[in-house]
Amino acid sequence: MATFASAVLDTPLIDSYLLKLFRFRTRAFLHMDEAPGSVPPLPKESAGCLYIHIPFCEVLCPFCSFHRVQHRHSQATRYFAALRDEIRLYHTAGFTFTSVYFGGGTPTVEPEELVTTIDLVRELFGVSEISVETNPKDLRPDVLAALQRAGVTRLSVGVQSFDDQLLREMERYDKYGSGAETIERIKSVAGMFPTLNVDLIFNQPHQTLASLERDIAIFQSLGANQVSFYPLMTSPTVERRMVGAMGLPDQRRLRQFYHTIVQRLGGEFRPSSAWCFTRRGHGTDEYIVAADNYVGVGSGAFSYLDGTLYCTTFSLSAYEQRIAQGLTGITTCHRLSETDRLRYTLLVRLFGLFMDRKSILRQHGRRFFRKLWGELLTLRVLGAARRDARGWHLNERGMYWLMLMMSAFFESVNNYRDAMRAHVKNELHEPAEMCAPVGGSLRAAPVNVG
Ligand SMILES: C[S@@+](CC[C@H](N)C(=O)[O-])C[C@H]1O[C@@H](n2cnc3c(N)ncnc32)[C@H](O)[C@@H]1O
Numbered sequence: 001m002a003t004f005a006s007a008v009l010d011t012p013l014i015d016s017y018l019l020k021l022f023r024f025r026t027r028a029f030l031h032m033d034e035a036p037g038s039v040p041p042l043p044k045e046s047a048g049c050l051y052i053h054i055p056f057c058e059v060l061c062p063f064c065s066f067h068r069v070q071h072r073h074s075q076a077t078r079y080f081a082a083l084r085d086e087i088r089l090y091h092t093a094g095f096t097f098t099s100v101y102f103g104g105g106t107p108t109v110e111p112e113e114l115v116t117t118i119d120l121v122r123e124l125f126g127v128s129e130i131s132v133e134t135n136p137k138d139l140r141p142d143v144l145a146a147l148q149r150a151g152v153t154r155l156s157v158g159v160q161s162f163d164d165q166l167l168r169e170m171e172r173y174d175k176y177g178s179g180a181e182t183i184e185r186i187k188s189v190a191g192m193f194p195t196l197n198v199d200l201i202f203n204q205p206h207q208t209l210a211s212l213e214r215d216i217a218i219f220q221s222l223g224a225n226q227v228s229f230y231p232l233m234t235s236p237t238v239e240r241r242m243v244g245a246m247g248l249p250d251q252r253r254l255r256q257f258y259h260t261i262v263q264r265l266g267g268e269f270r271p272s273s274a275w276c277f278t279r280r281g282h283g284t285d286e287y288i289v290a291a292d293n294y295v296g297v298g299s300g301a302f303s304y305l306d307g308t309l310y311c312t313t314f315s316l317s318a319y320e321q322r323i324a325q326g327l328t329g330i331t332t333c334h335r336l337s338e339t340d341r342l343r344y345t346l347l348v349r350l351f352g353l354f355m356d357r358k359s360i361l362r363q364h365g366r367r368f369f370r371k372l373w374g375e376l377l378t379l380r381v382l383g384a385a386r387r388d389a390r391g392w393h394l395n396e397r398g399m400y401w402l403m404l405m406m407s408a409f410f411e412s413v414n415n416y417r418d419a420m421r422a423h424v425k426n427e428l429h430e431p432a433e434m435c436a437p438v439g440g441s442l443r444a445a446p447v448n449v450g
C-alpha cells in the first residue's frame with residue numbers, strides 16, 4: 001500500500017502539479033497598495049522578530065534574488081544612520097522584540113556601522129537572539145571579534161558550494177575564495193558563536209549528485225552546527241542573468257537531491273524547518289518559523305503584522321529622504337483576507353515542521369480548523385502529516401512538499417522584488433539584463449530571508 005501511494009504521489013508529475021497550484025494561489029494572494037509611511041499599529045501579540053536589511057555587496061552574484069546593490073562606503077554609512085533612526089521610530093511607538101536578524105545583501109560590509117546598530121537594538125529592546133548574515137571573505141579575526149563582543153548569537157555564512165567549478169560559475173570564486181579557503185575559514189570560526197550556520201544551494205544547473213554529496217560531507221566536517229540548504233530559486237530577471245553564467249536548473253532532479261540531503265544529514269542533524277538542519281542539542285530555528293508577526297526595516301524589507309503585509313521602498317535615496325522626514329521606509333501594504341491569513345499561518349507553521357494546536361487556538365480560535373479543514377484533511381490523506389493531541393507533525397514527504405511550496409512562495413517574492421527594483425534601476429548601477437521591464441507584476445508574498 002505504502003509503495004503504491006509512493007508510486008503515485010512521489011513523482012515529478014505530482015511535484016509539478018503542486019508547484020503550479022501553489023504558484024497560482026500565491027499570485028492571487030497579494031495585491032500591494034500604496035501605504036502611508038507612518039509606523040504600523042502595534043500588533044496584538046509582540047512582533048517578536050526585527051528584520052534589518054543591509055542591501056550592500058562587494059560583488060553581485062548572478063543567481064541572487066535579493067535586494068542588493070554594489071557597496072559604496074559613503075552611501076552605506078548614510079544608510080546605516082537612517083536605519084538606526086527608523087529603528088528608534090518603532091521603539092517610540094511601543095514595539096518590543098526578542099530577536100533581531102540582520103540580512104542582506106551583506107550586513108558585514110561595514111563592520112563598525114553594524115556593531116553600532118546592534119548596540120542600539122540591544123539597548124532599546126534587550127533582544128536575546130542576534131543573527132547576522134555574512135560571506136566567507138568577511139570571516140576575518142577583527143570582524144569576528146567585534147561581532148562576538150556585540151553579542152551575536154548566530155552567524156550565518158553564505159557558502160553556496162565548496163565545489164570550485166560551481167563557485168566559478170556563481171562568480172564567487174575570485175571574490176569570496178575557493179572551496180578549500182572557505183573550509184579553513186569556517187573551521188576557524190567553529191565554537192565562536194552559539195550557532196554557526198552555513199548556507200548551501202542545491203540543484204545548481206551543473207551540480208552533480210556526487211558534488212552535492214561532497215558538499216554535505218564537507219559541511220559535516222567543519223564543526224558548524226546548522227545548515228540552510230536552499231533549492232536554487234529563480235524569477236524571470238534572475239533567470240536572464242543566470243542563463244549565461246550558470247545555466248538553468250532542472251526541476252526534475254529536486255526530489256533526488258532533497259532526499260539525499262535529508263538522509264545524509266539525518267542522525268547527527270535534525271530538520272528545524274523544511275530546509276534548515278540543526279545539530280542535535282541546538283535550538284535556533286529560522287526566525288520566520290517562530291513568529292507570524294515580524295517587522296522589517298531598511299530598503300526592500302517586508303513586515304507582517306496582524307494580517308497586513310508591508311513593504312519598504314527599494315530606492316535607497318527615497319529611503320534616506322523618508323527617514324529624514326520622520327517617516328518609516330514603508331510605501332506599500334496589503335491586508336490579507338481572513339482565509340489567506342489563516343493559510344499563511346498554516347504555511348509558516350508547517351514549514352517549521354510542527355503546528356501546535358494550543359498556539360493556533362489561542363491565536364485564531366476554532367475558525368482556523370473550520371476554514372482550513374480541506375487543507376488539513378488533504379495533508380493527512382496524502383500522507384504528508386500526522387496529527388496527535390499536540391498538533392500536526394510533518395513527515396519527510398510533507399517536508400519535501402513544504403520545501404517546494406516555500407520556494408514557490410519565495411519566487412513570488414522575487415517577482416515582486418524584480419518589479420520594484422525595475423522602478424529604481426538608475427540607482428542600482430546594474431547591466432540592463434539585470435533589471436526587469438518596468439510594469440512587471442507587483443503581486444507578491446512576504447518573507448525577507450532565505
Ligand atoms: C542574502 S544572502 C546573504 C549571504 C551573503 N551575502 C553571501 O552571499 O555570502 C543569504 C542566502 O540566500 C541564498 N540565496 C540567494 N539567492 C538565492 C537563490 N536564487 N536561490 C536559492 N538561494 C539563494 C544564498 O544561500 C545566500 O547565502
Ligand code: SF4
Binds near residue numbers: 056059061068104135
Ligand atoms: S548571494 Fe550574497 S553576496 Fe551574492 S549578491 Fe546575494 S546577497 Fe550579495
